[in-house]
Amino acid sequence: MALKGFASFAIRKAIAAIITIFAIVCVNFLIFRMVPGDPIRMMFRDPRITAEQMQLVREKFGLDKPLWEQFNCYLTELFQGNLGISFWQKRPVLEVIADRIPQTLLLVVTALAIAVILGTILGAIAGWKTGTKIDSFILGISLTLYSVPTFCMGIIFLLIFAFQLAIFPLGGISTAASGLTGFGYWKDVLWHMFLPAISIVLWYGGEYVLLTRSSMQDASGQDYITTARAKGLKESAVLRNHALRNALLPVVTITGVNLAFAVAGIIEAETVFSWPGVGRLVYDAVMKRDYPLLQGTFLVFAVAVVLANLVVDLIYGYIDPRIKVGKSE
Amino acid sequence: MALLEVENLKIYYFTREGAVKAVDDVSFSVDRDETLGLIGESGCGKTTAVFAIMRFVAPPGRIVGGKIIFDGNDIITMSNEEIRLLRGKGIAMVFQAAQNALNPVMTVGKQITEVILEHERITKEESWERAKRQLELVGIGSERVKNYPHEFSGGMKQRVMIAIATACNPRLLILDEPVTGLDVIVQRQLLTLINKLRKELRLPIIFITHDLSVIAETCGKVAVMYAGKIVEQASTVSLYENPVHPYSQALIRAYPSIKGEKRGLKSIPGAPPRLINPPIGCRFHPRCPYAVNICREEEPIFRKKNGHLVACHSIK
Numbered sequence: 220m221a222l223k224g225f226a227s228f229a230i231r232k233a234i235a236a237i238i239t240i241f242a243i244v245c246v247n248f249l250i251f252r253m254v255p256g257d258p259i260r261m262m263f264r265d266p267r268i269t270a271e272q273m274q275l276v277r278e279k280f281g282l283d284k285p286l287w288e289q290f291n292c293y294l295t296e297l298f299q300g301n302l303g304i305s306f307w308q309k310r311p312v313l314e315v316i317a318d319r320i321p322q323t324l325l326l327v328v329t330a331l332a333i334a335v336i337l338g339t340i341l342g343a344i345a346g347w348k349t350g351t352k353i354d355s356f357i358l359g360i361s362l363t364l365y366s367v368p369t370f371c372m373g374i375i376f377l378l379i380f381a382f383q384l385a386i387f388p389l390g391g392i393s394t395a396a397s398g399l400t401g402f403g404y405w406k407d408v409l410w411h412m413f414l415p416a417i418s419i420v421l422w423y424g425g426e427y428v429l430l431t432r433s434s435m436q437d438a439s440g441q442d443y444i445t446t447a448r449a450k451g452l453k454e455s456a457v458l459r460n461h462a463l464r465n466a467l468l469p470v471v472t473i474t475g476v477n478l479a480f481a482v483a484g485i486i487e488a489e490t491v492f493s494w495p496g497v498g499r500l501v502y503d504a505v506m507k508r509d510y511p512l513l514q515g516t517f518l519v520f521a522v523a524v525v526l527a528n529l530v531v532d533l534i535y536g537y538i539d540p541r542i543k544v545g546k547s548e
Numbered sequence: 549m550a551l552l553e554v555e556n557l558k559i560y561y562f563t564r565e566g567a568v569k570a571v572d573d574v575s576f577s578v579d580r581d582e583t584l585g586l587i588g589e590s591g592c593g594k595t596t597a598v599f600a601i602m603r604f605v606a607p608p609g610r611i612v613g614g615k616i617i618f619d620g621n622d623i624i625t626m627s628n629e630e631i632r633l634l635r636g637k638g639i640a641m642v643f644q645a646a647q648n649a650l651n652p653v654m655t656v657g658k659q660i661t662e663v664i665l666e667h668e669r670i671t672k673e674e675s676w677e678r679a680k681r682q683l684e685l686v687g688i689g690s691e692r693v694k695n696y697p698h699e700f701s702g703g704m705k706q707r708v709m710i711a712i713a714t715a716c717n718p719r720l721l722i723l724d725e726p727v728t729g730l731d732v733i734v735q736r737q738l739l740t741l742i743n744k745l746r747k748e749l750r751l752p753i754i755f756i757t758h759d760l761s762v763i764a765e766t767c768g769k770v771a772v773m774y775a776g777k778i779v780e781q782a783s784t785v786s787l788y789e790n791p792v793h794p795y796s797q798a799l800i801r802a803y804p805s806i807k808g809e810k811r812g813l814k815s816i817p818g819a820p821p822r823l824i825n826p827p828i829g830c831r832f833h834p835r836c837p838y839a840v841n842i843c844r845e846e847e848p849i850f851r852k853k854n855g856h857l858v859a860c861h862s863i864k
């Protein structure tokens with residue numbers, strides 16, 4: 220019965236995700252139709268081009284057709300994996316983005332995982348020991364870090380550790396033309412990744428400390444904690460089996476929402492540290508007025524956030540028993 | 549020596565406005581195979597008193613005096629580890645307002661096995677068998693052992709709490725208003741269950757309530773508390789028939805007769821005092837119809853009358 224409840228819950232969530240993605244696709248289509256300026260003019264920034272030539276290209280891309288037909292065309296092409304051609308790189312947008320995805324995943328997954336784990340642990344300790352010195356210490360640091368924007372922290376790090384002290388590189392993912400391979404190459408990548416990763420960890424982790432701390436405070440005052448103590452359980456068991464599991468529920472819920480905000484931090488960090496990922500691509504696309512590329516990166520980020528949210532929802536449904544049965548009965 | 553002896557217990561809450569004397573010089577005892585009812589208006593210090601027995605008093609509260617001797621050992625001075633091993637095994641407790649007393653993300657079976665595994669050297673499988681037996685003991689089908697708390701009604705959750713509390717055959721069970729807030733029929737069923745367990749397991753119980761009719765069916769002995777102090781102790785029957793302390797008299801008159809005769813509901817005029825600045829002398833004197841000068845000046849000491857232990861100046 221529980222599994223049946225979970226299956227129906229999962230299906231409902233998946234359908235909601237698909238609808239959301241469709242809505243994103245629509246918005247993504249419309250937003251770029253509303254931008255002022257003629258896309259064909261943008262494409263060929265050459266005053267010598269004739270009106271006939273432009274008309275020809277316009278017809279080729281279907282831009283002379285009504286909006287509805289354009290949308291139809293957009294959807295069809297999208298389903299075939301065609302996100303258009305980048306003005307700037309003169310090759311398919313999908314290809315340009317796909318080239319950048321591994322670097323972004325490397326940075327983002329590492330940084331966010333460390334941030335979430337570290338933030339949750341420190342937040343849980345602070346919440347469990349509310350009012351003690353260790354709590355004030357953790358709280359003070361996280362509040363400070365959380366209130367500094369990533370790009371600001373990034374620039375400060377660059378100034379101190381890369382420029383002044385020169386112990387970390389100024390940017391990029393690896394030393395150019397170093398000829399390093401294997402282990403040496405990966406060490407070089409990690410060295411380049413350190414500053415951008417740490418600036419994401421500190422900013423994002425601080426938020427997790429604050430979140431977990433308050434939900435831990437809430438959980439540790441609940442009656443079931445007193446019940447657990449009345450059983451004669453060790454304090455560590457009360458913390459792990461009773462307080463922590465309940466305290467993590469709200470943290471998991473918010474993780475999904477937070478991922479959307481994380482995108483901003485990723486774009487900032489990749490831009491400041493010239494990290495060749497999708498976030499940096501957004502910045503470049505804006506600077507080069509490369510609309511198809513911008514549109515493509517928007518879509519990729521939005522879909523990634525929706526899918527991550529779906530995973531978070533499923534995890535939540537799995538760890539909170541009240542959800543599974545909630546609607547199946 | 550009695551199973552539990554509480555002597556001159558004093559527990560104050562140190563708040564910004566001053567010390568709240570929640571339990572002030574309270575003494576009582578519970579014998580093996582005895583059930584003590586602790587009765588009094590809301591806020592008179594009942595929960596605080598029994599929390600001290602589990603050593604659950606936490607800041608701003610502090611035990612400022614007295615002794616709690618359980619089975620020959622002083623609970624107030626024992627080590628943290630000793631008190632931990634006593635909780636759940638020696639003394640078990642079912643809390644007031646227990647609707648949130650179960651962990652919402654853990655099956656009830658797991659919550660029962662947890663206490664057994666902590667105190668006994670048995671395998672996991674055996675502990676689950678025990679958990680099922682505990683559920684049946686409290687009148688819940690053992691097939692529900694894998695259910696979560698939200699799948700149970702309020703009364704059933706309270707049954708689960710009793711199953712947890714009795715899982716390790718404790719030597720003393722404390723029930724803090726176990727039926728308050730439940731509907732009358734469920735109250736009735738739970739009281740029947742508690743009585744059954746008391747007889748079958750020969751379990752000494754401290755039963756807290758502010759509902760007299762509830763105490764009448766469960767407890768052999770009653771202690772009446774008023775504003776942080778016990779004012780009268782007697783056998784339940786005797787207290788009903790001949791309450792001596794004016795507060796006990798008022799309390800009994802305030803409830804309809806348990807036998808169903810109409811005695812007329814009378815509430816006690818006035819409100820219980822704030823425990824930061826309790827009245828000098830007898831704490832009940834501002835509401836007492838028989839108060840005389842001495843009541844406003846001197847604290848009454850306990851005297852015997854008709855087998856009752858009463859703290860009132862009217863007894864000579």
Ligand SMILES: Nc1ncnc2c1ncn2[C@@H]1O[C@H](COP(=O)(O)OP(=O)(O)OP(=O)(O)O)[C@@H](O)[C@H]1O
Nearest residue numbers: 561563568570589590591592593594595596597823
């Ligand atoms: N944490 C606290 N801080 C300050 N005062 C407290 C605290 N806990 C309880 N008190 C005070 O101590 C007194 C006794 O409270 P207690 O909960 O023991 O009463 P009770 O007899 O169990 O009442 P009820 O029937 O409402 O459960 C009350 O006056 C209450 O206001």
Ligand SMILES: [Mg+2]
Nearest residue numbers: 594595596644
């Ligand atoms: Mg109480």
